[in-house]
Amino acid sequence: MTGLRAATAIVGIAEAVSPTGELDQRGLALEARMIREALADAGLGIGDVDGLCYGGNPSGMAEFLGIHPRFLDGTAVGGSSYELHVEHAAAAIAAGLCEVVVGVYAATPRSDRKRSSGNNGPRRFGPPPPGMEWEMPYGLRGPIGSYALSASRHMAEYGTTSEQLAQIAVDTRRWAALNPSARHRDLITIDDVVGSPMQASPLHLLDCCLVTDGAGAFVLTSAERAADLARPPVYVLGAASASDHGSSMTQMPDLTTTAGAVSGPAAFSTAGVTPPEVDLLMGYDSFTITALLHLEDLGFCAKGEGGEFAADGKLGPGGSLPMNTNGGGLSCTHPGQYGMFLIVEAVRQLRGEAGDRQLDGPEVAVAHGSGGVLSTMGTVVLGTEATR
Amino acid sequence: MKLMEPRDDERHEPFWTATREGILMLPWCNECDAAFWYPRPVCPRCLGDDLGWRAAEGTGVVYAVSVQHRPGTGRDVDDGPYAVAVVSLPEGVRMLTNVIGCDPGDVVVDMAVTVAWHELSDGRQLPMFEPGSQPTTRE
Numbered sequence: 367m368t369g370l371r372a373a374t375a376i377v378g379i380a381e382a383v384s385p386t387g388e389l390d391q392r393g394l395a396l397e398a399r400m401i402r403e404a405l406a407d408a409g410l411g412i413g414d415v416d417g418l419c420y421g422g423n424p425s426g427m428a429e430f431l432g433i434h435p436r437f438l439d440g441t442a443v444g445g446s447s448y449e450l451h452v453e454h455a456a457a458a459i460a461a462g463l464c465e466v467v468v469g470v471y472a473a474t475p476r477s478d479r480k481r482s483s484g485n486n487g488p489r490r491f492g493p494p495p496p497g498m499e500w501e502m503p504y505g506l507r508g509p510i511g512s513y514a515l516s517a518s519r520h521m522a523e524y525g526t527t528s529e530q531l532a533q534i535a536v537d538t539r540r541w542a543a544l545n546p547s548a549r550h551r552d553l554i555t556i557d558d559v560v561g562s563p564m565q566a567s568p569l570h571l572l573d574c575c576l577v578t579d580g581a582g583a584f585v586l587t588s589a590e591r592a593a594d595l596a597r598p599p600v601y602v603l604g605a606a607s608a609s610d611h612g613s614s615m616t617q618m619p620d621l622t623t624t625a626g627a628v629s630g631p632a633a634f635s636t637a638g639v640t641p642p643e644v645d646l647l648m649g650y651d652s653f654t655i656t657a658l659l660h661l662e663d664l665g666f667c668a669k670g671e672g673g674e675f676a677a678d679g680k681l682g683p684g685g686s687l688p689m690n691t692n693g694g695g696l697s698c699t700h701p702g703q704y705g706m707f708l709i710v711e712a713v714r715q716l717r718g719e720a721g722d723r724q725l726d727g728p729e730v731a732v733a734h735g736s737g738g739v740l741s742t743m744g745t746v747v748l749g750t751e752a753t754r
Numbered sequence: 755m756k757l758m759e760p761r762d763d764e765r766h767e768p769f770w771t772a773t774r775e776g777i778l779m780l781p782w783c784n785e786c787d788a789a790f791w792y793p794r795p796v797c798p799r800c801l802g803d804d805l806g807w808r809a810a811e812g813t814g815v816v817y818a819v820s821v822q823h824r825p826g827t828g829r830d831v832d833d834g835p836y837a838v839a840v841v842s843l844p845e846g847v848r849m850l851t852n853v854i855g856c857d858p859g860d861v862v863v864d865m866a867v868t869v870a871w872h873e874l875s876d877g878r879q880l881p882m883f884e885p886g887s888q889p890t891t892r893e
Binding site for chain 2: 514
């Protein structure tokens with residue numbers, strides 16, 4: 367079961383994020399540019415690519431790129447798709463199915479809304495859920511309402527407070543202040559968060575992620591091939607995923623525990639890493655409650671103690687568990703599916719390329735994505751040469 | 755209260771017909787001898803298709819609740835904030851619903867609720883819940 371450990375490495379990344387929240391390009395042009403830049407970062411060309419991860423139609427994308435892949439992954443489970451892509455691609459490379467896999471994501475909801483083009487790219491959520499009949503009439507605002515229900519239950523069961531959730535937004539903004547690409551960089555206080563307009567109780571406006579344009583890509587290859595490429599390899603030490611419902615919160619077994627309680631320990635086990643050894647957590651923060659649940663489910667603290675754990679500011683700059691150093695979905699960027707940016711920032715930090723927000727020699731980073739409405743979790747443990 | 759009316763799906767005819775009488779039916783697996791929610795063509799426990807419908811007690815307990823301060827799809831902002839809850843039924847299923855008949859802010863986790871009905875334009879009724887532990891019937 368340890369065949370995955372350090373068998374592959376991320377050797378190239380690219381990202382397009384703007385402080386305006388908007389990008390000039392979109393669609394296939396933007397996706398192609400991300401792929402080109404990630405390959406250039408790796409010192410590879412499109413001709414080297416024999417595998418493609420794309421949460422739309424991967425054969426259509428392959429045709430557009432003019433490549434003939436022997437590995438395709440069209441997994442589209444929402445925001446965590448990109449963690450699942452790394453997991454699946456790493457397994458495929460380790461098994462000898464292919465050698466160089468590229469994964470890409472782009473979405474431009476912010477500028478699309480202005481253009482009112484009606485073309486938001488491929489839909490990535492599959493067929494319409496049965497909720498049309500049994501849930502739509504009740505007017506749960508999507509997606510925030512589902513997360514609000516989870517937060518409601520967490521508060522009732524464990525005494526978690528709005529102020530504790532707010533601390534996550536505050537610390538994430540402190541990181542964003544150090545990232546020139548982040549959308550929002552002005553510092554905020556707990557009072558700002560709990561005083562911002564209530565959206566779906568108990569979640570306020572500043573408990574919610576942004577809506578911006580954004581795009582990114584990664585290149586993954588075998589550890590052998592990675593050894594003589596342009597950048598220091600960032601090894602995939604472990605990866606795992608798990609899902610416990612689709613789109614209905616009535617089907618989630620426990621609204622306070624996500625499938626990350628399965629994917630997290632599985633990925634850590636493969637990696638041979640424990641939570642205290644993690645130098646950076648890139649934990650999907652669509653809402654403050656999302657990030658709080660990750661802290662518990664991945665084992666950084668016990669179930670129910672996430673609020674208290676986060677309350678002392680340890681997730682921010684200078685803290686003992688740096689989380690979302692790019693400013694996260696809460697303050698940097700969130701084009702609808704944020705998982706790609708978790709990977710890009712983790713790689714950047716492990717390479718020592720994160721500028722003013724660079725951590726001091728991090729060796730282990732975790733990118734943990736959440737897709738759907740706390741539905742499908744993907745955990746990727748990444749490491750440097752030192753932890754290989 | 756404006757909302758998106760669910761279509762009258764013939765596969766779920768026993769459910770919607772019963773709502774006209776103020777009876778909440780649950781899909782039932784005869785193999786597992788247990789209810790499930792939401793209705794679907796196979797039992798989500800055993801994948802069996804020997805299914806039927808049985809009347810629920812019509813009571814429940816709030817498992818989680820969120821007041822929507824900005825309306826979801828199909829709702830009217832003029833109707834003001836409203837409570838969306840996941841309610842646990844004694845039959846062992848959880849339903850998404852609205853809790854009505856009180857200030858939405860007063861709906862809390864672990865509150866006992868009873869089925870209440872919202873009439874649709876074609877005479878069917880949409881099950882909702884209201885505070886209280888005694889079964890109520892409409893009219």
